[in-house]
Structures are given as C-alpha cells and as structure tokens.
Amino acid sequence: FNIVIKENAETDEILSEGKVIIGLFGEIVPMTVLNFVTITNGVVRSDSNFTYDDVPIHRVVRDFCIQTGDFLNRDxxxxxxxxxxxxxxxxxxxxxxxxxxxxxxxxxxxTNGSQWFVTLVPSRWLDGHHVVFGRVLQGIDFIHEIGEIETYPGTSIPKKYVGIVHGSANEVEKRYDLTLEDLSSNEDIIVA
Structure with a gap:
C-alpha cells in the first residue's frame, strides 16, 4: 500500500508518505485473505466500486492500532x-x-466486512475476537508514524488526513515462512 499523510484531504501537499508491504496468511485464513485481496485489487459489485484506493485511515488509537477499510462511507x-x-x-x-x-x-x-487494522503494540486481548490475516513485512516505522498523529479530543479521528493512495495484492514467487523471532518482532521483517 502507498499511504500519504496530508494536512487535510483537499490539499495536494504531502507531509509524509510511505509504502507498507503486508504478507498474508492465505493457507490459514483463505476466505479472509480472498476478501482482502479482492478489495485491494478492486472489483465492481452491485454498482459499487470495492477498493481500498483513496480510502482514509479513519481511526488512530495511540499505543494500540490504526484502522482503515471503509470504502463505503470513508469515515x-x-x-x-x-x-x-x-x-x-x-x-x-x-x-x-x-x-x-x-x-x-x-x-x-x-461481523467481518472490509475494515481492518494494524496493531502498534502486542494486543493479545484481541485474540479470539478478531481474525488475524496478515503481518506488516515492510513499513512498520511508517505505521508507527501514523500511530503518533494527534486525534480530535475524545475521538480516534486523526487531525491530519491519512489515506491509502493505491494498493495491490500480488502472488509471491517464493513462499516466505515467518520464524519464531519474526512472529514477535516489532521491526520490519524484510528490508528493502
């Protein structure tokens, strides 16, 4: 995913931008991954365009997660x-x-749909309640930068516009197996 941070949605001036690569667990949760990949690559259903392109990251909870995926209402x-x-x-x-x-x-x-989130810290209290389907392989520092954006008081709505510019899901040539160390790492797993 190519993601930008701007002062607001209307401006062309980009304050920061980053690329986030997510590895998906298609063998463990194939239905969930198929939903994510299909929307990431874009598909038209019932006269609606299902895509994460140009969708804002609408929720930032410091020391917890960032959330996106509402291509219907964008909020x-x-x-x-x-x-x-x-x-x-x-x-x-x-x-x-x-x-x-x-x-x-x-x-x-x-009640799964199109919305998804990325953890900023270990969040095991979510286990058994939310289906994990991927892991950030590259771009975790940028995810943390997003996680530091100030929000409006009493909300998790970021004061700056953060949005996905474009995403694409591609089949990998070679399967990548996460090591035990990778599973608990708070760093990028692959380096550009």
Missing part, C-alpha cells in the same frame, strides 16, 4: 465484503502478538 461507519454485508470469523489461529499484525475490524462475532 468508519461503513463495511461490507465480497461475500455480502458480513462474513464469519474464519478462525483465530494467529495472535496479535506484537506490532504489525493485520486483523479484521468487526462489531462482534461473525
């Missing part, structure tokens, strides 16, 4: 999936064991 109130409005919690085999884990945002059991 955190909308969510849908390629399977319908919601889809089931596939499984909870992966843990929010460190910064950089990518997980489905939901409103309770079996």
């Amino acid at each position: 955190g109130t909308g969510s849908t999936s390629i399977y319908g409005t919601k889809f089931v919690d596939e499984n909870f085999r992966l843990s929010h064991r460190s910064a950089g884990w990518v997980s489905m945002a939901n409103h309770g059991k079996d």
